[in-house]
Amino acid sequence: xxxxxxxxxxxxxxxxxxxxxxxxxxxxxxxxxxxxxxxxxxxxxxxxxxxxxxxxxxxxxxxxxxxxxx
Numbered sequence: 001x002x003x004x005x006x007x008x009x010x011x012x013x014x015x016x017x018x019x020x021x022x023x024x025x026x027x028x029x030x031x032x033x034x035x036x037x038x039x040x041x042x043x044x045x046x047x048x049x050x051x052x053x054x055x056x057x058x059x060x061x062x063x064x065x066x067x068x069x070x
Contacts, residue, residue, distance in 0.1 A: 038062055 041061050
């Protein structure tokens with residue numbers, strides 16, 4: 001079966017057909033892939049938390065370090 005294709009489980013006249021899987025995509029843009037990974041990290045953390053995430057927790061998840069004031 002070709003990549004990006006899934007079997008349609010319905011049978012029409014005894015034949016199976018292949019349909020395009022809209023979620024099978026390749027991200028080639030490194031910046032976009034990084035944003036998707038960060039967003040996914042935030043979504044997972046938020047869904048696993050009983051409370052709202054604090055700004056400090058969000059910063060930690062995003063890899064943001066506080067600026068030191070000298």
